[in-house]
Amino acid sequence: MANWQLERETSIGMQVEDLWDVQESKLNPTQKLNACFENIPVSAFPHTPQGIEIKSDASLAEAVQILAQNKILSAPVVNVDAPEDASWIDRYLGIVEFAGIAVWILQQSEPPSPTNHSPTGAEPAVASANGMPSSAEVRTLGSEDASITAGDFFEALTSSEFYKKTKVRDISGSFRWAPFLALQQSNSFLTMLLLLSKYKMKSIPIVDLGAGNINNIITQSAVIHMLAECTGLQWFESWGTKKLSEIGLPTISRNQLVTVHEDEPVLQAFRLMRKKRVGGVPVVTGDGKKAIGNISLRDVQFLLTAPEIYHDYRLITAKNFLLAVKNYLEKHDTRSPMLSGMITCKTNETIKELIQMLDSLKIQRVYVVDDDGNLEGTITLRDIISRLVYEPPGYFGDFFDGVLPLPENCRV
Numbered sequence: 550m551a552n553w554q555l556e557r558e559t560s561i562g563m564q565v566e567d568l569w570d571v572q573e574s575k576l577n578p579t580q581k582l583n584a585c586f587e588n589i590p591v592s593a594f595p596h597t598p599q600g601i602e603i604k605s606d607a608s609l610a611e612a613v614q615i616l617a618q619n620k621i622l623s624a625p626v627v628n629v630d631a632p633e634d635a636s637w638i639d640r641y642l643g644i645v646e647f648a649g650i651a652v653w654i655l656q657q658s659e660p661p662s663p664t665n666h667s668p669t670g671a672e673p674a675v676a677s678a679n680g681m682p683s684s685a686e687v688r689t690l691g692s693e694d695a696s697i698t699a700g701d702f703f704e705a706l707t708s709s710e711f712y713k714k715t716k717v718r719d720i721s722g723s724f725r726w727a728p729f730l731a732l733q734q735s736n737s738f739l740t741m742l743l744l745l746s747k748y749k750m751k752s753i754p755i756v757d758l759g760a761g762n763i764n765n766i767i768t769q770s771a772v773i774h775m776l777a778e779c780t781g782l783q784w785f786e787s788w789g790t791k792k793l794s795e796i797g798l799p800t801i802s803r804n805q806l807v808t809v810h811e812d813e814p815v816l817q818a819f820r821l822m823r824k825k826r827v828g829g830v831p832v833v834t835g836d837g838k839k840a841i842g843n844i845s846l847r848d849v850q851f852l853l854t855a856p857e858i859y860h861d862y863r864l865i866t867a868k869n870f871l872l873a874v875k876n877y878l879e880k881h882d883t884r885s886p887m888l889s890g891m892i893t894c895k896t897n898e899t900i901k902e903l904i905q906m907l908d909s910l911k912i913q914r915v916y917v918v919d920d921d922g923n924l925e926g927t928i929t930l931r932d933i934i935s936r937l938v939y940e941p942p943g944y945f946g947d948f949f950d951g952v953l954p955l956p957e958n959c960r961v
Contacts, residue, residue, distance in 0.1 A: 561738075562779035564589050569784040578787060583739060583938050585784070591741050591755055592734035594775070596765045602627050605642055605718040609650050610707070612717050617854045622647050622847050625754065625763055626717055637731070637756045637763065644752070645717055647850035652823060653720045654706065654853075702865075703856035730949075731756045731763070739938055743945075745769050746935035751828075769930040770911070776937075777908040780901065788937070789901030796900060796936045799917045799926030806927060808833045811841060811868035818844045818867055829914050831891075831924060832867045838923040842871040842891055845913060851877070886912045893918045894928070904933060 568585040576584065601624045603612050616624060623646040631639050706712055731754040732741060744750045745767070755765040779785040793799070807825045809818040811832050818830050822845075829845035844867060851858070851874050858873045859865050865873075878885040893916050894903055907915060907930065917926040 561589065561593055561775060562782050562785065564593070565779070565784050566782050579939060582784065582788070583941065586738040586742060586938060589738040590734060591732055591736050591738060591765075591767065594738075594741075594755075594765065594767055594771070597771070600763075603645060603717060605629050605716065607717050608713055609654070609715050609717065609720070610713045612645060613647070613650060613850075613853050616647055617850070622850070623752065625766075628718075635761060637758065637761045640761055641754075641763070642718060642721055644754070645720070647853070648846040649720065651849040651852055652819065654712070701860055703852045704860055707853060707856050733758060734764070740945075741767055742772065742934055742938045743940050745772060746931050746938070747940055749931065769934065770913070772934055773904055773930050774908050776904050776933075780905070785901070789904065790899050792897055792899055793894070793903065793917075793928070794896040798896070798900075798932060798936065799928045800932050800935075801928075802926045803924055806831070806924060808837055808840070808924075809844070809867050810834070810837070812866050815844065815865045815867050815870040818870075819846070819849055822846055828929065829927075831916055831927070832871060833924070840891055840916060840924055841868070843914070843916070844870065847913070848874065848887065886910055891916065893922075895919070896925070900933065900936070903928065907933075 565582070565585045568588055569581055572581045572584050601615065601619050601621060603615055603624045603626050605626050606629050607615070612624075616622065623644050626642045626645050628635075628640060628642050730744070730750065732744075734755060734757065741753055744753055752766050752768040754763045755767060756762070757764045776785065776789075780789070807821055807827050807830050809821060809830050809832055811834050818832070821830055822828065828847075829843050831840035832842045832844060833840050848870075851870075855874075855877050858877045859869070862869045862873065874887055878888055889910050889912065892906070892910060892912055894906070896917060903915065907913075914927055914929045916924055917928060919925050
C-alpha cells in the first residue's frame with residue numbers, strides 16, 4: 550500500500566481519537582463514536598487506486614475481461630449516449646458486477662418453470678441500490694437443469710455469440726444491478742457506515758458534483774482495513790478488545806445459516822444466495838454440522854473467467870467447484886483468499902482479532918464454530934460495521950426518496 554494511503558487511514562483514526570476526547574462525558578462509548586463519525590466527511594477516506602469504468606456499449610465478454618484483468622469485482626457503467634456536460638446521475642447507469650453478469654446469463658439459460666414467476670411490488674429502497682435480488686422463488690435443481698450443470702456448459706457459453714454480442718446496458722435492471730445511491734464528498738462517515746451496514750450496501754460511490762464524476766468508491770472491505778489500521782488508538786481499543794459474544798456476534802445463528810451440501814450442483818448455491826439475500830454459503834458434509842469450504846457471490850466470476858477448469862467434470866457440484874477453483878488458483882493466483890481454506894473463529898475471540906484476520910486474509914466473512922468444529926453461525930464485514938455505529942431516530946429523513954426500484958428499462 551502507498552504511504553499516502555496509510556497516512557490517510559491513520560489520520561482518520563487520529564481524527565476520531567481527537568474528537569473522542571472532546572465529546573460530552575454523559576455520552577456512552579457508542580454515542581461518542583456516532584458523534585465522532587458524524588463530524589468527519591467521507592472526503593477524508595483514502596481513494597481507491599483504480600478508476601476503472603465500463604462503457605455501456607461494451608459486450609458482456611468485454612466487461613468480464615476488464616473486471617478480470619484489473620482484479621476487481623465491479624465497476625461503474627458510463628452511459629456512452631450522455632452529453633459531455635452531463636451531471637453524474639446522467640453520466641452513469643449504475644454499477645455492474647461479476648455476479649450480475651453471471652446470474653443474468655444463468656437466468657437466460659434456464660428453462661421456463663411454473664415456480665419461477667416475475668416478482669411484483671417494490672423491494673426496500675436500499676436493497677435495490679445495493680443490487681439485492683427480487684423475491685423470485687428459488688427452486689431445487691432437477692433433470693431439466695442437467696445441461697447447465699454439466700462441466701462443459703460454461704466453456705460453450707463463453708464462446709457463444711450471445712455472450713459476445715449482448716451489451717452491458719442490455720442487462721440493466723437485472724440481479725445485482727441498480728440505480729446509484731451515491732454520497733457527496735461533504736457527507737459524513739456516519740452516513741457512509743450506516744449505508745454499508747444497516748442498509749446492506751457493499752460499496753458506495755462518492756461523487757464530485759462539480760466535475761460530474763465518481764472520484765472514489767468506498768467498500769465494506771476498505772472500512773475494515775481502515776479499522777485494522779487504528780489498532781493501538783484509545784477509542785478503537787476500548788471497542789475492539791470486547792469479545793464477540795459481548796457485542797452480540799454472530800447475528801446469524803446455526804438455525805438461520807443457509808448452507809449447501811457438497812454433492813449439490815454449484816448453481817444451487819448461487820440460487821440460494823439470490824433467494825436468501827446472502828453473499829456466501831458454507832459447503833457442508835454429512836449432517837450439515839461441519840463445513841469443508843465457502844462459496845460466495847464473488848466466486849461466480851470463475852464460471853466466466855476460467856470455464857475450462859470444469860471440463861472434465863460430468864457435473865459441477867459444490868465440492869467439484871471448490872476443488873477446480875483451488876487447483877486453478879494454485880497455478881495462477883497464489884494470493885487468492887480462496888486458498889486460505891475454511892476460515893473460522895470462536896465467540897471468545899475479540900472484535901479486534903477478527904478485524905485483523907479478515908483484513909489480512911482479504912475475506913468477506915468468517916464462520917463461527919464450537920470446540921468440536923460444528924458450525925454455530927457466521928459473521929460478515931457488514932455485521933462488524935453494524936456494531937460500530939447506530940442510526941439515530943429520523944437520521945436519514947427523505948434521503949432515500951427517488952431510490953425505489955423503477956420499472957424495467959427505466960433508471961434514475
